[in-house]
Amino acid sequence: MNLRILIFLTLLTSTFLLGQGTKPQGLDPKALTLFHQPADTWPTYNGDYSGRRFSDLNQVNQTNIAQLKVAWTYKITGIGSLRGIGNPVIKSTPLMVNGVLYFTIPDHVFAVDARTGKEIWRFDFEDHGGHLLGQRGVGMYGNWIYFLTPDGWFISLDSKTGKERWRKKVADEKLQYFTTMSAVIVKNHVLIGVGGDAMDVRGYLEARDPETGEQQWRWWSEPLKMGDPGSETWPNQASMDHGGGMTWLPGTYDPDLNLIFWGTGNTNPVFAGQGRKGANLYTDAIVALNPDTGKLVWYFQASPHDTHDWDNVETPVLFDMVIDGKPRKLLAQAARCGYFFVLDRTNGKALVSKPFVGTANWSKGIDQRGQPIPDPGKEPKVDGSMVDLPINGATNWPPPSYSPLTNLFYVNASEGYGVAYLYDTSPEPEGYAGGGSGTFDPRSSLMALDVTTGNIKWKHVAKGEGSEGGGISGGILTTAGNLLFTGDSNRLAAFSPADGAILWSQPLNARVSNGPSTWTLDNQQHIVVAAGDTLYSLALNRK
């Protein structure tokens, strides 16, 4: 065939094919808001900057939930088993911009037509190391997509084609850093955090330029040198240099205060505290930073001198509320250490510090600032020390939700008891240096917490355990349709946010593995959720 005709035919075919589907277009920066993102967009990991995961959409509501049906599914094929992990599991929350969904698993990005579930493009990356534990999703700025790989590459893609624009190395996988985060875009800053606590390295958070990928600033999770503020909470320089504090989940942002709020992960060495006596700032904390400079404005430490691997990265959720007649700018976090915190987000002062799982018997109460005081007697021991939390903590990365309609904070929690062991008794331990064992009297719960008191308003303990099939899973979405969506057993379930009654459920092929999200296209509200290797879109069947 004549080459010109071939090119002509190829162009014709591709134009035809593109014309049939949705053309990816850029993200309007106006879609990035503190509250109330546009109905036809899910522009960032949490939907809006607040992390509430509350949607104003109410087309799907308590009166018609029975008609909510699966509209389409997208199953990941042709990728196979992930190194050391097994089958692909979608943990990312898909962005939805101009009719296209963008989501990820480790090493792979998918662009899928939000109306049909048909794949538009896929980006496949071959890593050279790193931990394939999870991938939270992409960030978007105009036409550009940002993606982080297990071996610390920060990659920009063209959202129209999935073609790589550039890549920058942001973390060293040889030092056991790995990157899983969904980048958060604040003004002209792409904010990215890192994971990795197998070796003892410093956590950090970076801002990068959206056009060039060059670093704008880096904030370290520990003071840089002895004498700096916070260094008094470490015994020496080496312990700070190896102190951990990974920043592996997306934070939140208040444009009016111009502050980003970020959780920092567990301290290193993980289960052994004898080489790092002190509170170990700013690990296991919520920090408020200026997004233009990376400078610390305030901090609140959730788990001072952590010796239990209680990453404090759970979403710091922002909400406004009138308390005692005064409008307040607040921040709430259900922390892995078992405490629920409500803070004034202008200054970090605590309004509520209260255990929501167990009695927090690892702590001796709270200090004047509302921060828990760790009990040295409950640090890991060679013969074991039991805490009234499961050894993996009270909750983890699956996103919680706050509904302004109920003023309740919703979290999926694990209850029970665990035992922490110290293995490395040397004065300067390394790595994990210990571990957890046992989950005694385990319960999987969906909880609704009163943000003014920290009291549990209601709690749903899932029936069934282990091989029987029960258990709450994934993240939480609340909507103005008076609905709360989360995973229960192998289903997506809708609960009544007011009292926890189960209103509806849809069987899936696996447990819910991400945070559900929602948006409207063509006047049709969709609920999108992942279970294992499959993405599901649900909408009302109005036939």
Added chain:
Amino acid sequence: MSKTSTILLSATSLLCLAAALCHISLKPVLAHAQEPDQQTPTRTAPTRNPHDFLGLGRAPDIAAAKLGEPLYKENCATCHGPTARGAQGPNLVRSVLVLHDEKGEEIGPVIKNGRPQGGMPAFTSLKDAQIYNIAEYIHLQVELAANRGLYAHSNTMTSGDTEKGKTFFAANCATCHSVTGDLATIGARYPQPAAMLARIAWPSTPGPRQAIVTTHSGEKLTGTLIHFDDFETTLRTDAGATSTWPTPTVNVDIPDKLAGHRALLPKYTDDDLHNLTRYLMTLK
């Protein structure tokens, strides 16, 4: 030297570790940490290699490391410490150069040429194969720190009092258990302290539970729970018939065999658990 490093240094434990690196036989430690994965549980749990799971790169050459151990001890340990964690010389386990080394290409030249400015002499008499073996020994020390799948509970206790355990047992356990009856040989069955402690705290038996299902019409069926969640209940009766109901339409009564253990969980001090563990381990 700490007990842990003593354990990690012995030649026999190196062999055990070699076995573990191949077969992953040591089990008590949780391999995940940042987050639990969300694989739907299957009845046959997949065997996951923690080294691969953690993305630790190339696994050290255990045979070479074993050959390298005496060479390391002779030439390096004085300055870098017995397990390469540093002494007057730098810590090698946390060394960026070591962590970037694949197969001795970074470590080798340093050993050969030394670092005169830092006070490290050149080891000119070491042959290439010996240097490789030393490098693998250092890589093994990194692996022992970074790969928590290789960690193991201690086989000996450092605390606990048998007599106090006996007293606690008499006061709290003896109404259901007997040290001459059901627990007469418990110490032989759980010789490892952490396993014994877990058995004391929460002796749940894996696998399906027994239940009595009362249906809407009042019929009572006894059998094994094949499936049970907030939505569906499937019971196989002792006669072999299987029935499924929507969970909200039936009453599922699961005899709570662990009520006594559940009631004790909030009451135990760590000393109570250690004393009980000590005491029950004497019953063989």
